[in-house]
Amino acid sequence: MANKIFDRDTLLDLTVNVVPLFIMAFFVVAFAVFSPFGIDPLASSIQFGLLAVPFVLLAILTYFAGKAVAGAELRGEVYLPGQAGVRGAEPLEETEHGEAELDAGTSTAAVEGEADERDAADESAASEEETTDEADAGDTNADDDAETEAADDATDDEAN
Amino acid sequence: MEVNGQLALTVLMGLFLVAVAAWLARVENWRSYTPVAGGGAFGQKESYGSEEKPSGVIRWLTTVDHKDIGILYGAYGLTAFAVGGLMVVVMRIELIDPGMSLISNTFYNSLMTSHGITMLFLFGTPIIAAFANYLVPLLIGADDMAFPRINAIAFWLLPPAALLIWAGFFPLPNVIPAQTAWTMYTPLSAGAGAGNQANAGVDLMLLGLHLSGVSATMGSINFIATIFTERGDDVSWANLDIFSWTILTQSGLILFAFPLLGSAMVMLLFDRNFGTTFFAGEGGAILWQHLFWFFGHPEVYILVLPPMGIVSYVIPRFSGRRLFGFKFVVYSTLAIGVLSFGVWAHHMFATGMDPRLRASFMAVSLAIAIPSAVKTFNWITTMWNGRVRLTTPMLFCVGFVSNFIIGGVTGVFLASIPIDLVLHDTYYVVGHFHYIVMGAIAFAGFAGLYYWFPLYTGRMYQKTLGKAHFWLSMIGTNVTFFAMILLGYGGMPRRYATFLPQFATLHQVATVGALLLLIGQIIFVWNFVQSWLEGPEVEDGDPWNLRDSGLYTAEWDWYDKKLETAIADGGETDDAAEPMLTDGGDVDDAADE
Amino acid sequence: MDAEPGLSDQYRMASPWPVFVALGIPIAELGIIFGLFPLSVGGLLLFGGSAAGMAFESGYAKTPWRGLFGVAVPLAALGAAFVFTAIDLPDRGIAIAAAAAILAAAGIAGTLFSPTEAPEY
Ligand code: HEM
Numbered sequence: 032m033a034n035k036i037f038d039r040d041t042l043l044d045l046t047v048n049v050v051p052l053f054i055m056a057f058f059v060v061a062f063a064v065f066s067p068f069g070i071d072p073l074a075s076s077i078q079f080g081l082l083a084v085p086f087v088l089l090a091i092l093t094y095f096a097g098k099a100v101a102g103a104e105l106r107g108e109v110y111l112p113g114q115a116g117v118r119g120a121e122p123l124e125e126t127e128h129g130e131a132e133l134d135a136g137t138s139t140a141a142v143e144g145e146a147d148e149r150d151a152a153d154e155s156a157a158s159e160e161e162t163t164d165e166a167d168a169g170d171t172n173a174d175d176d177a178e179t180e181a182a183d184d185a186t187d188d189e190a191n
Numbered sequence: 192m193e194v195n196g197q198l199a200l201t202v203l204m205g206l207f208l209v210a211v212a213a214w215l216a217r218v219e220n221w222r223s224y225t226p227v228a229g230g231g232a233f234g235q236k237e238s239y240g241s242e243e244k245p246s247g248v249i250r251w252l253t254t255v256d257h258k259d260i261g262i263l264y265g266a267y268g269l270t271a272f273a274v275g276g277l278m279v280v281v282m283r284i285e286l287i288d289p290g291m292s293l294i295s296n297t298f299y300n301s302l303m304t305s306h307g308i309t310m311l312f313l314f315g316t317p318i319i320a321a322f323a324n325y326l327v328p329l330l331i332g333a334d335d336m337a338f339p340r341i342n343a344i345a346f347w348l349l350p351p352a353a354l355l356i357w358a359g360f361f362p363l364p365n366v367i368p369a370q371t372a373w374t375m376y377t378p379l380s381a382g383a384g385a386g387n388q389a390n391a392g393v394d395l396m397l398l399g400l401h402l403s404g405v406s407a408t409m410g411s412i413n414f415i416a417t418i419f420t421e422r423g424d425d426v427s428w429a430n431l432d433i434f435s436w437t438i439l440t441q442s443g444l445i446l447f448a449f450p451l452l453g454s455a456m457v458m459l460l461f462d463r464n465f466g467t468t469f470f471a472g473e474g475g476a477i478l479w480q481h482l483f484w485f486f487g488h489p490e491v492y493i494l495v496l497p498p499m500g501i502v503s504y505v506i507p508r509f510s511g512r513r514l515f516g517f518k519f520v521v522y523s524t525l526a527i528g529v530l531s532f533g534v535w536a537h538h539m540f541a542t543g544m545d546p547r548l549r550a551s552f553m554a555v556s557l558a559i560a561i562p563s564a565v566k567t568f569n570w571i572t573t574m575w576n577g578r579v580r581l582t583t584p585m586l587f588c589v590g591f592v593s594n595f596i597i598g599g600v601t602g603v604f605l606a607s608i609p610i611d612l613v614l615h616d617t618y619y620v621v622g623h624f625h626y627i628v629m630g631a632i633a634f635a636g637f638a639g640l641y642y643w644f645p646l647y648t649g650r651m652y653q654k655t656l657g658k659a660h661f662w663l664s665m666i667g668t669n670v671t672f673f674a675m676i677l678l679g680y681g682g683m684p685r686r687y688a689t690f691l692p693q694f695a696t697l698h699q700v701a702t703v704g705a706l707l708l709l710i711g712q713i714i715f716v717w718n719f720v721q722s723w724l725e726g727p728e729v730e731d732g733d734p735w736n737l738r739d740s741g742l743y744t745a746e747w748d749w750y751d752k753k754l755e756t757a758i759a760d761g762g763e764t765d766d767a768a769e770p771m772l773t774d775g776g777d778v779d780d781a782a783d784e
Numbered sequence: 785m786d787a788e789p790g791l792s793d794q795y796r797m798a799s800p801w802p803v804f805v806a807l808g809i810p811i812a813e814l815g816i817i818f819g820l821f822p823l824s825v826g827g828l829l830l831f832g833g834s835a836a837g838m839a840f841e842s843g844y845a846k847t848p849w850r851g852l853f854g855v856a857v858p859l860a861a862l863g864a865a866f867v868f869t870a871i872d873l874p875d876r877g878i879a880i881a882a883a884a885a886i887l888a889a890a891g892i893a894g895t896l897f898s899p900t901e902a903p904e905y
């Protein structure tokens with residue numbers, strides 16, 4: 032179950048919270064190794080508690096949030112945020128015309144789940160590089176921008 | 192209290208209750224009474240009201256419609272913004288010159304206390320609630336809030352709260368304004384010592400603050416319930432919009448932070464009135480600081496997360512592209528939510544607490560800077576190479592990003608213990624947080640007010656005035672608060688009604704900046720009121736031309752539907768009598784954006 | 785909820801109660817903090833009555849009178865706590881208890897005498 036939901040894209044999204052987790056872990060280690068102010072049973076346990084408790088809580092919240100979001104992607108149609116309620120809104124794969132390949136790839140992964148998932152993710156990673164290169168070549172046309180952005184954002188396309 | 196007084200009070204109270212009962216009886220039997228016309232005190236045309244709500248003032252007193260309540264919150268918040276703003280104008284004038292004696296020192300302290308509390312609790316929280324009430328149900332496809340009546344109660348607690356908080360300024364016998372600063376540190380706020388803070392004015396202020404906390408808590412429960420249970424069929428966690436995400440997180444923070452403040456204030460009230468000693472002595476003073484800041488730091492994120500949501504929501508619409516790294520923004524919002532409870536003692540680095548604890552608080556404070564910075568990069572990247580349309584709301588968003596960077600960077604410096612020990616309690620801190628509360632939070636509020644202006648008024652504001660408002664605010668903010676940062680480097684302590692001569696120039700600069708801000712806000716009020724009353728009417732549900740870029744969203748679609756039902760005579764949208772109205776922000780377009 | 789025509793039946797998006805719930809709370813708080821008996825009692829009555837009215841209106845209570853008991857019981861407990869525990873503020877406790885008693889009395893009276901007519905004070 033877990034690896035079904037937490038595919039590569041989702042894990043990439045979650046890296047944003049791994050950074051603060053890492054900083055806190057870093058300081059736990061640093062304080063343990065150097066303990067610049069000495070060790071005192073009460074003060075030191077509070078000291079580590081103050082780092083450990085936010086660490087644990089953040090890890091838990093990140094896990095559940097990732098699960099809720101990625102799970103919802105697997106279960107239902109995904110629209111652009113804020114567009115699900117619009118009359119006649121199209122789920123994400125149809126809204127993008129120019130970028131058929133890229134979008135078809137990732138959205139299939141989102142909707143169909145496991146089977147195609149890995150391929151699709153790879154595909155999108157591949158096209159990500161392509162499009163990024165293209166855009167870097169200096170094309171500032173708006174459509175291309177949207178494209179670059181979709182690809183650049185190494186997240187699910189519906190992330191945008 | 193002597194018997195006569197008691198008697199008089201009893202009679203008054205009794206009469207009041209009878210009056211209420213009579214009124215209720217009348218109102219509740221109003222089936223026979225049919226209002227002649229819909230339409231309330233505000234200029235908006237009622238396309239939906241007439242069968243669902245009574246008319247006139249009664250409508251606003253009895254409404255449980257989330258949109259009306261949103262408007263009420265907005266009106267309330269802007270009124271408080273005006274009050275708090277005028278208070279600070281008086282203070283800044285007093286600070287033009289060290290010898291100035293426009294107001295007394297105690298009155299300065301009173302204004303300062305009230306300014307802070309008014310802006311944070313009576314403007315900040317309510318203006319956010321205004322957007323949230325109006326928009327969240329529309330965005331998530333809910334009919335209304337989960338508990339519409341609780342929603343109304345939460346709003347109606349606020350006017351009494353404001354009256355109590357400002358009670359000291361009213362000509363009441365023996366009541367003076369609180370001078371405790373918004374942090375209400377004991378022993379001063381416990382009324383100990385020879386000062387005048389044992390006065391009932393402080394009790395009233397605490398009660399008012401307590402009420403505003405109850406209100407915020409009720410609101411937050413409502414939002415959590417609404418976002419969890421009332422989402423439309425197609426609105427899943429995967430496509431919940433960013434503003435609702437920030438409101439959800441903010442509500443979570445409120446739920447954990449405000450009840451704590453409420454309890455701490457009840458304890459303080461007990462100390463003041465019933466002889467308990469929770470906060471007596473040195474340990475008590477530190478206890479208060481811990482309790483206060485355990486609430487206080489989350490409070491600053493309570494205030495900044497939804498504005499970040501507004502900015503994250505609006506920037507893409509005027510950049511012609513989707514928000515870059517949407518999920519980064521979502522997850523980092525949640526991260527801020529959790530971590531904000533782990534940094535509170537960075538406000539207490541100078542209290543002499545154990546250096547080990549201090550170090551941990553510093554570490555978490557550094558960690559929390561990451562998710563904030565991530566968002567900044569997301570906003571910038573969204574605009575990068577986009578088709579940016581510099582409409583007024585967009586200008587305010589860009590201003591937000593700019594000011595937030597300065598505010599955030601100064602914050603990270605303050606979070607470093609050695610730097611904080613130098614800069615603590617100087618104007619640097621004042622500069623830091625005003626870059627955020629004024630430069631960012633208020634700016635995002637304005638961005639939202641302008642962006643959704645057509646949605647809630649049906650009209651368009653005046654473009655030139657909007658721009659003037661922005662530029663005066665932007666320049667005013669930076670002049671005022673950058674001068675404060677420099678003052679802080681120079682060692683100017685905060686919360687004084689006067690200063691040493693060497694600080695005169697920078698204080699004068701800050702005052703000039705504040706006056707620029709004042710002019711800007713006067714223009715805003717003029718624009719807002721006049722446009723609401725007689726601005727050009729918006730003809731279709733897409734005043735910003737979002738459909739073209741595929742960025743059209745649910746609230747505008749709701750509005751579009753509303754227009755269609757209202758104009759039953761078949762005024763099609765595409766014959767566009769006045770194209771400039773619907774012309775979402777062609778920069779050179781004369782009429783409006 | 786049958787024969788009770790009223791504001792909230794006609795207007796789906798309006799209710800007269802929230803304002804008074806919101807007004808009752810500060811009045812009661814003021815009364816209790818400053819020891820003003822009439823304010824404490826009056827504020828709590830306003831709060832309790834309106835809360836009961838609201839609970840009835842929105843279907844959480846079958847009759848307004850039951851809603852009154854629903855408010856009276858916790859208030860009575862609070863009042864007792866003020867009188868008998870370490871809080872030790874008997875005057876305030878009595879005020880709270882008095883409000884609870886009046887609310888309960890109104891509830892009893894309502895149940896007994898006027899099964900159809902709504903507003904209780
Ligand atoms: C994001 C929105 C923020 C808001 C609304 C905000 C607001 C405030 C406020 C109101 C104060 C002054 C409290 C007082 O009256 O003493 C303050 C102080 C402080 N802020 Fe921020 N802040 C924000 C961000 C940050 C960040 C990102 C950091 C660092 C990571 C930070 C670090 C500090 C520190 C260390 C102080 C205490 C300075 C002192 O008193 O010596 N703040 N902030």
Ligand SMILES: [Cu+2]
Nearest residue numbers: 488491537538
């Ligand atoms: Cu803080």
